[in-house]
Amino acid sequence: MLVIEDLSRRFGQKTAVDRVSLTIERGSFVGVIGRSGAGKSTLLRLVNRLVDPSAGRIVYDGVDVTHLRGKSLRDWRARCAMIFQQFNLVGRLDVMTNVLMGRLSETSGQRSLLKLWSAQDKAMALSALEQFDMAGFAAQRTEQLSGGQQQRVAIARALVQQPDIILADEPIASLDPRNTRLVMDALAKINRDYGITVLCNLHSLDLARAYCDRLVGMSSGQVVFDGGPLDLTEDVSRRLYGLEAGDVLEIDHIENSRSSLPAAFAA
Numbered sequence: 001m002l003v004i005e006d007l008s009r010r011f012g013q014k015t016a017v018d019r020v021s022l023t024i025e026r027g028s029f030v031g032v033i034g035r036s037g038a039g040k041s042t043l044l045r046l047v048n049r050l051v052d053p054s055a056g057r058i059v060y061d062g063v064d065v066t067h068l069r070g071k072s073l074r075d076w077r078a079r080c081a082m083i084f085q086q087f088n089l090v091g092r093l094d095v096m097t098n099v100l101m102g103r104l105s106e107t108s109g110q111r112s113l114l115k116l117w118s119a120q121d122k123a124m125a126l127s128a129l130e131q132f133d134m135a136g137f138a139a140q141r142t143e144q145l146s147g148g149q150q151q152r153v154a155i156a157r158a159l160v161q162q163p164d165i166i167l168a169d170e171p172i173a174s175l176d177p178r179n180t181r182l183v184m185d186a187l188a189k190i191n192r193d194y195g196i197t198v199l200c201n202l203h204s205l206d207l208a209r210a211y212c213d214r215l216v217g218m219s220s221g222q223v224v225f226d227g228g229p230l231d232l233t234e235d236v237s238r239r240l241y242g243l244e245a246g247d248v249l250e251i252d253h254i255e256n257s258r259s260s261l262p263a264a265f266a267a
């Protein structure tokens with residue numbers, strides 16, 4: 001279980017994340033939603049300590065990871081794999097090598113420098129690629145793949161890391177609808193088949209409702225909504241995105257629109 005307690009991060013005068021407290025159950029698929037600048041990316045980066053908090057704590061399975069350093073920090077980062085909007089793959093290397101990079105924390109520095117991956121690591125990488133229909137591209141240079149294919153390679157790399165948590169920061173932001181579905185399906189598969197907790201920042205409310213079992217809405221660094229997909233009514237969405245009645249929302253298919261706000265919305 002991941003427990004975030006009163007977590008804040010300031011950048012100069014700006015408070016990007018403001019006293020956020022959340023308890024994330026193991027195996028859940030949590031969507032983090034909210035306007036641009038709401039603090040979603042910073043929250044994910046705080047969890048795997050790419051950004052250090054100004055205040056608050058992050059506790060995983062009873063262990064405080066807020067101030068880890070050195071090897072303990074590297075171990076923690078290996079347990080929470082990050083997936084980025086821009087894939088962060090090495091384009092000139094082949095797909096297989098990129099996936100094997102996910103095994104780096106388990107491989108000695110010398111062996112990884114010499115690319116002496118074990119047979120077990122290679123089998124694991126190939127199996128991960130197979131799961132996302134990417135095994136046929138194993139020997140291809142990564143930069144020759146489409147965006148959606150590259151993101152599936154990034155997800156395979158995250159999977160071989162054998163993480164407890166996947167932090168996906170707008171993983172489908174630059175993809176077309178078909179690739180968007182393939183990438184979201186890949187994350188759903190990881191979550192379902194391996195019980196890996198997924199925290200995923202999303203701009204699309206339709207996707208958030210379709211894939212996540214819990215939605216956390218942020219505004220000005222604070223959590224202002226925390227509920228299930230059905231709680232995300234049109235009223236809630238309008239408040240979250242600060243829209244006036246009549247503005248066009250990207251969610252057109254909300255069936256259960258109610259005028260009263262559910263308890264999940266912290267007024």
Ligand SMILES: Nc1ncnc2c1ncn2[C@@H]1O[C@H](COP(=O)(O)OP(=O)(O)OP(=O)(O)O)[C@@H](O)[C@H]1O
Nearest residue numbers: 011014015016034035036037038039040041042043
């Ligand atoms: N390294 C930084 N230095 C200064 N300000 C930052 C830094 N990182 C984030 N911020 C600010 O913190 C606020 C939250 O940014 P963040 O990227 O977390 O929001 P977001 O909800 O992920 O936005 P988007 O959906 O556009 O990615 C913004 O006002 C941003 O400008």
